[in-house]
Amino acid sequence: MRTYKLTIAYDGTRYQGWQRQTNTDNTIQHVLELSIGQLMGYPVKIDGAGRTDAGVHARGQVASVELSRMIPEKELCESINRYLPDDIRIAKVEMVPNGFHARKDAKGKKYEYYVDCREKPDVFSRRFCYHFPERLDLERMREATEYFVGTKNFTSFTDADISTAEKSVFREVFKIGIVRTGEKFRFTFYGSGFLYHSVRIIMGTLLEIGMGKRESVLLPVVFAAEDRKSAGFLAPARGLFLRKVYYQEDVI
């Protein structure tokens, strides 16, 4: 038995998210498991680092898989790609020590969110950014990002059903960066991990602040409320990319 770490890019537009589901085969995990299974000749299970929602993209999703034998990394990468549809690509395959688990061993994640504020939506980037034709104040949003940094209770910023959740609602955000290019914005989120919908709800909240509809000094009140309704809107999936997953050896 050998364990492999797969780095994966996908255009999430036509999928029901990463995670295998009982009611649909249209998930990225399922398509990957099917493809690797066809290649190997027996059913396989893979573990993904991030459970991206329906419509969310990835440039650096990571998954781990155990296979029965040693296969050269480059060969395995090319072979799997031959079985995949053209909106999912394995970018890299690395053989890793047995026991490696893409989700459990992850130390942090980087997400990117793209916003296009131009008046008209662009027909070529529309699948990969949120068209939001509003005036955004970059400095207001930058100030607001500071309120998210640190280890906090993100209950107000998730749609997860936390009443039944066994897991912690605390997460650490390391940094949120914003780069403006003309009327386009790229938001970068670095953190230990994010709760369900959390990046998209933080995004909606930052956009409301950027439009002047909300004040960043009130963000501590939003955190303290521990109530989803006190935070901003859910920004759409199409603008979101899982950019990178960090492990022990990576510098964040």
Next chain:
Amino acid sequence: MRTYKLTIAYDGTRYQGWQRQTNTDNTIQHVLELSIGQLMGYPVKIDGAGRTDAGVHARGQVASVELSRMIPEKELCESINRYLPDDIRIAKVEMVPNGFHARKDAKGKKYEYYVDCREKPDVFSRRFCYHFPERLDLERMREATEYFVGTKNFTSFTDADISTAEKSVFREVFKIGIVRTGEKFRFTFYGSGFLYHSVRIIMGTLLEIGMGKRESVLLPVVFAAEDRKSAGFLAPARGLFLRKVYYQEDVI
């Protein structure tokens, strides 16, 4: 009666090309005519400057349309866009003197072709460039572009049925430019107009020269043959964009 000039962008991926056809409604011209007709309340006909093939994109297609009344340009633009699917957008509407005809009055056209030579296809740009993982010699291709400049018989570089064609097989190419960024190439074609498939066949020929499979000094022989089989392969539609149409008042 008022005449309007429409500048149009579209992602051609899911369409059977620009031109209205009797056997399918899935053309860009048809969708535009339907949308404008719904807006106006009566059937309309539009004339496009370039008949882009199935799968070809446009950032600056131009069409002319006659409507029964004066409508402010910005209002007309926004109204039509409300009826259009999100892969077709009107970028600009201008009222022009009656008699203006987008195709007949065009003085020249600019096309762009995108090639990605990286080893792996990119899941995010795959709809808008040709993934061609080969080593290309930029200087060889630049030298070759010179052989296309001027007024020439492009019979070898078209798939049009010229035996029955009433129109001239002569076209003038003003310039072909090539820009390299890392392993990506952008080819720009400026000309009076291009025959059916001509840009894509010139592209295929340039790529063969870039790979060293063909010599540019032999291009005059290819022109002289007046035979499609003597030219290179037909590069796929997905990399091609109609970028701009030039009229009397424009500087090419």
